[in-house]
Amino acid sequence: MTEADHLAAFEARISRGEKIEPGDWMPDEYRRQLIRMISQHAHSEIVGMLPEGEWITRAPNLRRKMVLLAKVQDEAGHGQYLYHAAETLGATREEMIEALLSGKAKYAQVFNYPSLSWADMGVIGWFVDGAAILNQTMLAHCSYGPYSRAMIRISAEESFHMKQGKEQVIVLSQGTEAQKAMVQDAINRWWWPSVMMFGPHDQDSPNSPALIKWGIKTKTNDELRQDFVNQMTPEVFELGLRLPDPDLRYDEASGNWIHGPIDWDEFWRVVKGDGPCNAERIAARTKAHEDGLWVRQALEAYSLRETGAVAA
Amino acid sequence: MTSGDTQWPRYQVFHQEGPDRPHVNSGSVHATDEEMALQNARDVFVRRPDCVSLWAVLATDIHSLTAEELEREGLPESKNEDGDAQTYQVFLKKTHSGSHGHVGAIQATSPAAALAAAVANYGSQGGIVWWVVSDTSIVRTDPGEIDSLFQSAMSKPYRSQSFYHTVTLMRRLREKKGIRE
Amino acid sequence: MSSDPDRSIAEYLIGIGDDELILAHRDSEWTGHAPILEEDIAFANIALDEMGHAAAWYRLAGELQGQSAETYPDELVFARKPDEFRNIQMVELPNGDWAFSLMRQYLFDSLETVRLKALVESDWDPLADTAAKIRPEELYHLRHTKAWVRRLGLGTEESNQRMQNALDELYPYALQPFSTSGNEFSALPDIKSLRQAWKAEIQPLLAESNLNIPSVTDSPVRSREEHTSYLPMLIEEMQMVARTETEAQW
Numbered sequence: 001m002t003e004a005d006h007l008a009a010f011e012a013r014i015s016r017g018e019k020i021e022p023g024d025w026m027p028d029e030y031r032r033q034l035i036r037m038i039s040q041h042a043h044s045e046i047v048g049m050l051p052e053g054e055w056i057t058r059a060p061n062l063r064r065k066m067v068l069l070a071k072v073q074d075e076a077g078h079g080q081y082l083y084h085a086a087e088t089l090g091a092t093r094e095e096m097i098e099a100l101l102s103g104k105a106k107y108a109q110v111f112n113y114p115s116l117s118w119a120d121m122g123v124i125g126w127f128v129d130g131a132a133i134l135n136q137t138m139l140a141h142c143s144y145g146p147y148s149r150a151m152i153r154i155s156a157e158e159s160f161h162m163k164q165g166k167e168q169v170i171v172l173s174q175g176t177e178a179q180k181a182m183v184q185d186a187i188n189r190w191w192w193p194s195v196m197m198f199g200p201h202d203q204d205s206p207n208s209p210a211l212i213k214w215g216i217k218t219k220t221n222d223e224l225r226q227d228f229v230n231q232m233t234p235e236v237f238e239l240g241l242r243l244p245d246p247d248l249r250y251d252e253a254s255g256n257w258i259h260g261p262i263d264w265d266e267f268w269r270v271v272k273g274d275g276p277c278n279a280e281r282i283a284a285r286t287k288a289h290e291d292g293l294w295v296r297q298a299l300e301a302y303s304l305r306e307t308g309a310v311a312a
Numbered sequence: 313m314t315s316g317d318t319q320w321p322r323y324q325v326f327h328q329e330g331p332d333r334p335h336v337n338s339g340s341v342h343a344t345d346e347e348m349a350l351q352n353a354r355d356v357f358v359r360r361p362d363c364v365s366l367w368a369v370l371a372t373d374i375h376s377l378t379a380e381e382l383e384r385e386g387l388p389e390s391k392n393e394d395g396d397a398q399t400y401q402v403f404l405k406k407t408h409s410g411s412h413g414h415v416g417a418i419q420a421t422s423p424a425a426a427l428a429a430a431v432a433n434y435g436s437q438g439g440i441v442w443w444v445v446s447d448t449s450i451v452r453t454d455p456g457e458i459d460s461l462f463q464s465a466m467s468k469p470y471r472s473q474s475f476y477h478t479v480t481l482m483r484r485l486r487e488k489k490g491i492r493e
Numbered sequence: 494m495s496s497d498p499d500r501s502i503a504e505y506l507i508g509i510g511d512d513e514l515i516l517a518h519r520d521s522e523w524t525g526h527a528p529i530l531e532e533d534i535a536f537a538n539i540a541l542d543e544m545g546h547a548a549a550w551y552r553l554a555g556e557l558q559g560q561s562a563e564t565y566p567d568e569l570v571f572a573r574k575p576d577e578f579r580n581i582q583m584v585e586l587p588n589g590d591w592a593f594s595l596m597r598q599y600l601f602d603s604l605e606t607v608r609l610k611a612l613v614e615s616d617w618d619p620l621a622d623t624a625a626k627i628r629p630e631e632l633y634h635l636r637h638t639k640a641w642v643r644r645l646g647l648g649t650e651e652s653n654q655r656m657q658n659a660l661d662e663l664y665p666y667a668l669q670p671f672s673t674s675g676n677e678f679s680a681l682p683d684i685k686s687l688r689q690a691w692k693a694e695i696q697p698l699l700a701e702s703n704l705n706i707p708s709v710t711d712s713p714v715r716s717r718e719e720h721t722s723y724l725p726m727l728i729e730e731m732q733m734v735a736r737t738e739t740e741a742q743w
Contacts, residue, residue: 001384013380019408020443024380048527049533056521060735060743061567063470065521070471072524073359073537080356080530080586084340087322093342118734118743120462149411150339157360168743171480176741238485284526292528294655295591298648300320303344305647341531347640354633355535459629460636464542467630 001237014215019145022088030214033207034144036105037216038191039096042082045075045108046100047281051115052124060118067164068121068239074157081150088146101286103273110193112275119172119179119186127187127194130232133158135198143215173239180240187236188244195259196267198225226256233257320344321370323451325353326403326414328365335367337403337412343368343391346451354453357447358465360472366461373449375423382431389433390424398446400426405441412443420444498678500619503554504579505681507569508717509608510550511580514570515724516601517543518731519588528591535637539598542630549623556619571735572715579717583666585724592645592655593663599638600695602668606635608670609692611682620680639698646702653703660699661707668712 001009005024011018020026049072056072059065083093099105110128115121136158140151172183186253199221211217229248234257236243247260269275318341326335335488338357343349349368358366377388397419415434420426425445434442453461469475520540527533548566555565584601588594609631612624645652671688699706735743 017408019440021380021405023376023378024439025384046525046530053525056524057518057730058734058740060571062544062548062570064743066468069521069524069537069541069544070359070468073534073541074471076524076530076533076537077356077359080341080534081339082343082649083530084322087340145405145408148409153339157471159473160471160476163473163478164470166478167476167481170485171742174485176738178738179741180382210348235482238482288526288528291526294590294649294651295528295645298645298652299344299348301652302644302648303320306345343531344644349642351637351640352531353536355531355538359538460632463629464633465536467545468541 011214014143017164019144019148021145029210030144030216031089033210033214034147034216035086035091037211038082038086038089038147038150039091039099040085040106040108042079042096043100043105044089044111045082046110047107048128049075049079049284050281050284051111051113052061052121054115055118055121058118059121064121064168071125071161071164074161078150078154078157081153082147085144085146085150086118089144095290101282101289103282106271108197109267109270109275110190110197111274112270112278112281113189113193114277116189117182117186119168119182120190122165122168122183123186123190125161125163126167126169127190127232128197129158129161130163131194131197131228133162134227134231138217138219138224141215141218169241170239184241187241191244192263192266193270195225195229196262198222198228200267201262223306229257229259230255321349321372323349323353323368324371324374325349325357326367326369326412327353327357327363328367329362331364334414335365335403336414340371341368349452350451350453354461357470358462363462363465364458365455366453369445373445375427376445377427377431379440382437383407387428387431388424390422390428394462398448400430400444400446401432401450402426402434403443403445404430404439406435408440412441417447418444437469499557502620502678502680503557504630506550506554506557506620508579510547510554510569511578511717512584512601513547513550515578515727516584516598517527517529517541517547518727519584519586519594520598522588523594529558536579539634539637542634546627546630549627553619553623567735571732572739573728575720575728576718578720578724578728581666581669581717582714582719582721583663583669585721585727586663586666587723589659590655592652593659595638595641595645596656596659597663598634599642600663602631602635602638603694603698604667604670604691605631607687607694608682610690611687615680616681642698642704643702644700646704657704660704664707665709665712666714668709669714669717672712672715690710 007027008031010020010025010027020030052068052075054073056065056069083096085094086096096105100107115124133155135153136151140148140155142148142151169183172179185284202208202220202222205221208217208220212220233243233248245260247258248259250256251258270278273279321344322340322342324340325338327338328335328395341349341352341356343352350366353366353368357363398421399417400420400423400481401417402415406414407411418426418429418433420429423444423446426446427442430444431439517540520536520543523536524533524540551566551569552562554560555562560568583597586597609624609628613621613628615621615624639708642656645656671684671691684696696706
């Protein structure tokens with residue numbers, strides 16, 4: 001079979017809704033796109049642990065403390081599932097970590113914003129995980145088996161993340177004046193970063209067409225973004241809270257909440273590494289990695305000695 | 313030698329939800345030895361109910377064949393036909409959206425022979441991926457350890473989305489507002 | 494300790510509850526910073542178990558004093574002043590490097606394991622029941638930390654040195670639980686036999702791991718009322734959000 005024949009058979013499999021598994025023929029570009037996408041997703045989960053992890057020690061009651069710790073732990077687990085999915089495509093953990101720490105690899109820009117108050121925990125859970133769920137539900141249908149299965153596992157756990165956040169926002173919105181002010185302030189800071197999580201507008205998204213053709217993405221950035229805004233807006237208003245978008249309006253004809261213009265300058269600044277916390281996030285992960293070197297070396301040495309096997 | 317690399321051996325993990333259910337592939341972990349493979353498997357994959365048993369297998373001990381490979385290249389060539397027969401456990405991915413589940417055991421003299429037997433005996437009408445693993449390469453949790461391994465996952469209902477009653481809370485708010493207006 | 498059994502047993506329970514709470518606080522500080530991703534997950538699990546254990550001991554202490562099981566744990570955690578906490582000093586020390594935290598965790602888990610083994614035999618049923626519920630989770634903690642102590646003790650020269658330094662520093666603190674004068678109540682474990690059981694538990698594992706137990710025989714700390722200067726900062730951080738709105742829901 002020629003390369004063209006292989007490609008035709010591959011694309012026919014995808015349009016039949018079949019899953020591609022390790023061992024199956026796949027185009028190099030498919031493999032490359034997936035490694036990029038999956039590893040970025042993994043990095044996002046790991047970096048995402050940081051803005052929330054900081055608040056575990058300050059949670060205002062035992063229940064919130066345990067819930068937040070369980071959520072952050074899940075995020076580590078999600079990163080773990082995703083790194084492994086990328087590894088089935090031939091990427092190594094070490095290469096992926098190096099790409100993250102050197103700035104070559106991207107991760108969701110939303111995590112480059114600081115978490116400034118306890119109310120951020122509820123808002124991050126409701127908005128950021130809510131946005132992630134929309135994305136993940138779509139990715140669960142992805143054509144690559146290991147990624148699709150990782151996404152199904154992640155989605156099942158993610159709904160707890162969103163609901164615990166929403167519960168907190170509801171409680172704060174009905175609480176004391178200070179709590180209402182705290183949660184409104186958090187919403188003012190996290191709304192736009194959440195809206196931007198869906199990526200650039202469709203016309204500015206170079207990777208999307210290939211991803212859609214090969215069943216890696218099934219909905220466009222703007223479609224998902226519209227779903228998100230439609231879902232969140234009425235409920236935020238019902239709680240007596242506001243959104244920091246003076247142009248937000250309801251369009252009767254389409255049934256959509258039309259949002260105002262997105263500040264793409266800010267988006268690209270943050271994506272390219274100049275956000276409020278980019279340096280801090282990477283520094284934290286770098287420190288963890290470097291401080292951990294002697295630990296990983298010790299485990300390897302033990303393994304070699306005890307099992308007599310090569311740890312590779 | 314020591315590179316501090318976390319690209320340690322990869323173990324595929326299989327979990328069993330109940331004594332009457334088959335072991336199903338949940339994903340993989342890196343570990344430097346069998347004990348850490350089981351511990352990592354437990355920490356990564358068993359944070360929620362239900363689980364009564366975990367298996368871990370070095371990824372290099374899994375011999376895999378996909379339906380697409382079978383069609384494209386046929387069965388892999390057998391090498392060690394003179395070896396003694398040993399038990400291989402067979403895992404099958406039957407549907408596109410499913411995972412690799414344990415379906416049974418066969419006797420074979422080599423991994424290639426095991427794969428051929430797996431294809432012949434299991435899912436030949438609709439198998440998508442076959443994995444065969446020699447029984448001796450499976451690391452298993454001990455039934456006597458079920459409590460110490462898996463009770464922690466059972467005692468944390470707050471990890472479940474059903475623990476949060478956001479729908480009820482929103483409904484109550486609407487009702488309160490309705491009364492006031 | 495007062496001579497009223499209920500009061501004394503409640504104080505004991507609050508003490509071991511505080512041990513779990515403060516250690517969970519320290520363990521949770523590793524989230525996102527552990528040397529390997531798998532350990533972020535494992536250590537978080539240990540911390541979650543510990544928070545659950547703390548709440549269980551606090552509820553039991555509350556039961557003895559006619560307090561509400563629902564609100565008493567949070568009151569203990571968020572309304573007490575630092576000098577009212579009754580944890581041992583070892584758990585309030587800052588995390589240090591991975592060797593320090595691992596060694597501290599191991600010394601604590603080995604102690605908890607022998608203590609729980611004694612507590613399940615308590616002649617006060619609620620205490621025996623709670624201990625029985627907690628014990629399986631603690632057994633896993635010990636399995637985990639033993640595996641790590643062995644691997645780091647035997648791994649490289651550097652890892653062995655770090656673990657030995659950690660053991661040298663932590664061992665005197667680990668002896669603190671045994672320096673109380675003993676329990677007159679049959680519901681609680683005998684201190685002397687607890688100490689022997691603990692020694693028997695740790696000696697083989699540390700020897701196998703090429704680590705030497707310091708020759709210190711007693712803790713300089715005589716009471717759970719004595720704390721290091723680290724505790725006030727820890728408690729302040731723990732309570733800072735809760736204290737902004739003491740009557741509010743969160």
